[in-house]
Amino acid sequence: MGKVRARKETGKLYLDFFFHGVRCREQTALHDTPANRKKVECLLQRIEAKILLDEFDYAEFFPGSGNLKKVQQARATVDETSEVESLSTSVTLAEFSSQWFSEMQVEWRKSHTRNVQSIIDNSLKPLLGAKRIKVISKADLLQFRSSLANRKGRGANIKLSPKTINSHMAILKMVMDEAADRYGFESPYRNIKPLKLKKSHIEPFSLKEVDRIISQVREDYRNYYIVRFYTGLRTGEIDGLKWQCVDFERQEILVRETLIQGETEYTKTDGSQREVPMLGPVCEALKEQYMATKGRSSYVFCNRQGEPLDHNNVTKRVWYPLLRRLGLNKRRPYQTRHTAATLFLASGENPEWVARVLGHSSTDMLFKVYSRYIPNATRMDGSAFEKLVNTAISQAKEPVHEKE
Structure with missing residues (x-):
């Protein structure tokens, strides 16, 4: 509710009211007399009625007012807020x-x-x-x-x-x-916890099983599985591997891209960008592969048209039939990566080095996933404790010779 007030200094009347949250004071040239006050109060009533009906045009009533700029800014804010509120109640x-x-x-x-x-x-x-x-x-x-x-x-x-x-x-x-x-509303997504996941168990192959697979696999896929088993590359990393990322001089595979749905793109994470050494038979396998595909494709492993391998096709037509023929349990091709990890660690390689080769950011994953397959490497089978206790017991049983 606005007021009609008089300034002490001049005795002239002015209007004091609020518009769009802004306090507005507008001076008149009328002295404070009963007749003049009644005129100004009538004016104020007209103004408040138009404000109530959202028909009030400030510039129409007070064209040269210094309050115009403040009122226009306030109106813009109100309009924007109203628009957001309207949108928030209607948008699906x-x-x-x-x-x-x-x-x-x-x-x-x-x-x-x-x-x-x-x-x-x-x-x-x-x-x-x-x-x-x-x-x-x-x-x-x-x-x-x-x-x-x-x-x-x-x-x-x-x-x-x-x-x-x-x-x-x-x-x-x-x-x-x-x-x-x-x-500007409270999200209803609160205190909704993720569903509990079952612990996944890995099924790596033994070194003997790896030898059987490599010796019995189709000749045109032998180099492919040698590289998979002895590097631990992910499926997308080996299928997307290009010759420009094979450094024979330094004997390293440069993991820079991964193949997803037939297209190569940046690796899973920054940590997946790494250099993998060509260990064991890997270097010779890649040299053989170089002679087979270098002239017809930029990809190390490709089909007859020079295009990258379709991992679903390879899995169904090469991998699973081979496991059945060898009498081995059906396992996803990703188990080749788990196999490489367990072989690295079981051979006594430093876990930090293994983590870097596999593209892990830390060794936490290694000890969490692979520890049961590598008790001697991690010393997490109780053997150190058992040795300590047995030594103490045997020493306690030894006869004590008194000094003469």
Whole structure:
């Protein structure tokens, strides 16, 4: 509610009111008399009525006022706030997730971009896309997770794994958190913990099994599996390996790219950028491979057309049939990497060196994943303690000879 006041210095009336949160004082030329005060109060009532109806034009009433600039800035702020509030109450998750994706993909690798796009298009939009993002509740998010848990996975009777569900929920959390920050509401994604993952167990091959595989595999894939078993390269790293990254002079493989869905791109992490030594038969295998493919492809291992290998095709047509023929348990090709790690460590190599060769940022992964296969190298089988105790016991049993 505004007031009509009189200045002590001049005795003239002025209006004192608020507009868009700004206190406005507008001077008149009228002296403080009952008649003049009534005129000014009528003016103030007209102003407040127009403000109430959102029809008040400040410049129309006070064209030369020094308050015009402040009022215009305040109006712009109000309009912007109103626009954000209006948008936040009408925008759907489908609309905002598309906007968020377009803004964020510049930060991601191509493979990650494809994964996020797939999650948004195949899960977020079908299940939550029509909902207005500001009214999505925690219950909606938990229902979304339950729907994922009941969805079939790759196999006809297999449900989505907890790891896959967690990856979907992680994208949803990022979308909701960004929307909450942008539109000024509290994200409903709170106290929702990731699903517990089952501990995965590795199944590396023994050195004897490695020899059997390499001796029995198809001739055109023998060099490929020699390099896999004795370097520990990831599938994408060996399939994307190019001759420009093979340094015969220093006997090193320079890991700089990885192959994902037929395209090479930057490695999984910065730590994956590394130099892998050509140990054991690796150097000779690569020299043989050089004679076979150098003239027809930039890739070290390629198909007849000179294109990089399709790992799914190789796995189904070469790897699994070979394991069946040899009577070995069915294992993913990635177990060649685990095999290299266990062989490195079991031979007594320094764990820090092994971590660098494999592209790990620290030795934590080695001791967490591989310790049960390398008790002598890690001394984590109790043998040191047993030796100490047995020595102490045997010494205690020795007869004590008194001095004469």
